[in-house]
Amino acid sequence: MLTCQRDLFSLPPELHYLNCAYMAPLSKAVQEAGIVGIRRKAVPHTIQARHFFEESDEVRRLFARLVNAEDPSRIAIIPAASYGIATAAKNIRVRRGQNIVVTHEQFPGNVYVWRSLAQREQLELRTIEPPPDSSGRGKEWNARILEAIDPATAAVALGHVHWTDGTRFDLEKIGERAREFGAAFIVDGTQSVGALPFDVQRLRPDALVCAAYKWLLGPYSIGLAYYGPRYDDGVPLEETWIARRGSDDFRALVNYQDDYQRGAVRYDVGERSNFILVPMLKTGLGHVLEWGVAEIQEYCRCLMGDFLAEARELGCAVEDEAWRGSHIVGIRLPPGLDLDAVQKELAAANVFASLRGSALRVSPHAYNDAEDVAALREVLRGVVG
Ligand SMILES: Cc1ncc(COP(=O)(O)O)c(C=O)c1O
Numbered sequence: 001m002l003t004c005q006r007d008l009f010s011l012p013p014e015l016h017y018l019n020c021a022y023m024a025p026l027s028k029a030v031q032e033a034g035i036v037g038i039r040r041k042a043v044p045h046t047i048q049a050r051h052f053f054e055e056s057d058e059v060r061r062l063f064a065r066l067v068n069a070e071d072p073s074r075i076a077i078i079p080a081a082s083y084g085i086a087t088a089a090k091n092i093r094v095r096r097g098q099n100i101v102v103t104h105e106q107f108p109g110n111v112y113v114w115r116s117l118a119q120r121e122q123l124e125l126r127t128i129e130p131p132p133d134s135s136g137r138g139k140e141w142n143a144r145i146l147e148a149i150d151p152a153t154a155a156v157a158l159g160h161v162h163w164t165d166g167t168r169f170d171l172e173k174i175g176e177r178a179r180e181f182g183a184a185f186i187v188d189g190t191q192s193v194g195a196l197p198f199d200v201q202r203l204r205p206d207a208l209v210c211a212a213y214k215w216l217l218g219p220y221s222i223g224l225a226y227y228g229p230r231y232d233d234g235v236p237l238e239e240t241w242i243a244r245r246g247s248d249d250f251r252a253l254v255n256y257q258d259d260y261q262r263g264a265v266r267y268d269v270g271e272r273s274n275f276i277l278v279p280m281l282k283t284g285l286g287h288v289l290e291w292g293v294a295e296i297q298e299y300c301r302c303l304m305g306d307f308l309a310e311a312r313e314l315g316c317a318v319e320d321e322a323w324r325g326s327h328i329v330g331i332r333l334p335p336g337l338d339l340d341a342v343q344k345e346l347a348a349a350n351v352f353a354s355l356r357g358s359a360l361r362v363s364p365h366a367y368n369d370a371e372d373v374a375a376l377r378e379v380l381r382g383v384v385g
Pocket of ligand 1: 021022079080081082083107109159163188190191211223
């Protein structure tokens with residue numbers, strides 16, 4: 001069983017940081033990898049042509065292992081989740097009158113691109129609402145999503161969990177339904193991959209897109225995306241030199257090539273071989289792989305269990321465990337509560353979690369311990385008790 005990993009981080013003991021869904025802290029090893037990268041660039045003569053490729057490919061291999069993708073060349077290095085989703089949207093064929101299915105209050109980076117595609121191509125953007133707060137909300141929301149996917153669906157784009165409250169979407173069933181109608185199945189894994197198991201071979205997304213600065217424990221401004229066979233012949237957002245065949249031969253770069261590199265490498269962002277961010281991301285992925293994704297999820301479940309039971313007793317609503325993750329949990333506070341006051345109480349107790357709508361979003365990780373949760377419990381007792 002995974003034990004608390006706080007010693008590997010620089011979090012001060014009095015800080016109760018329960019907000020990985022906002023931004024993960026950098027471990028000491030990830031910080032060090034970045035510093036080494038800066039030093040290397042400071043005196044750059046040791047950076048050779050092969051360094052533009054080797055570490056990027058290592059990161060592809062690690063991410064492929066994390067999501068059980070067979071072929072690391074299906075992984076692209078992207079600067080942000082929205083970039084990876086834009087690539088997915090650019091490369092689907094649509095017909096007027098088709099629809100795109102997304103979930104209510106989805107993260108904007110996975111909405112705007114579909115909105116503009118829908119406007120441009122005269123498609124319907126179907127936003128699937130959850131039922132009003134009640135027990136069974138997650139189950140019913142999933143049923144509504146399945147119902148909304150029909151023969152006219154061109155794409156289904158959603159997360160594995162909802163970013164505001166952790167509601168879990170049944171990607172196995174949703175993916176099956178999308179495939180039944182030939183719709184592209186696009187998953188934003190930013191709030192789940194690294195903390196909730198994801199198996200590309202089982203769930204078969206056409207694209208799985210992740211920013212790295214949350215659950216992959218990486219730095220900001222880099223991410224990873226898997227693209228399945230549907231995207232094998234697509235066109236990237238940029239036409240980078242490094243994505244073309246033979247780009248590792250620096251002396252022959254002006255022998256311009258029509259062909260791209262294999263698989264999803266064509267979708268890499270320009271300057272993807274970032275000598276600071278890539279080693280940091282590699283180190284973050286190393287933590288996740290070493291600790292184990294299922295173990296991280298279980299660690300969060302054990303850490304939060306009693307606290308969530310008490311939150312319910314205090315009159316808060318929490319989704320059934322079957323329909324949510326344990327790494328992001330939305331605690332819907334009783335109506336009428338002054339949320340600004342709640343925010344102030346949290347800050348006074350040095351507890352960091354996010355208010356999203358009327359829910360308090362708590363997102364722990366393996367660096368959190370029972371003291372963090374005890375501090376949160378005290379605040380909750382104070383404001384709703
Ligand atoms: C579900 C989800 N996707 C993506 C992002 C980040 O998007 P980007 O990397 O485009 O800034 C966030 C950030 O909170 C998120 O919650």
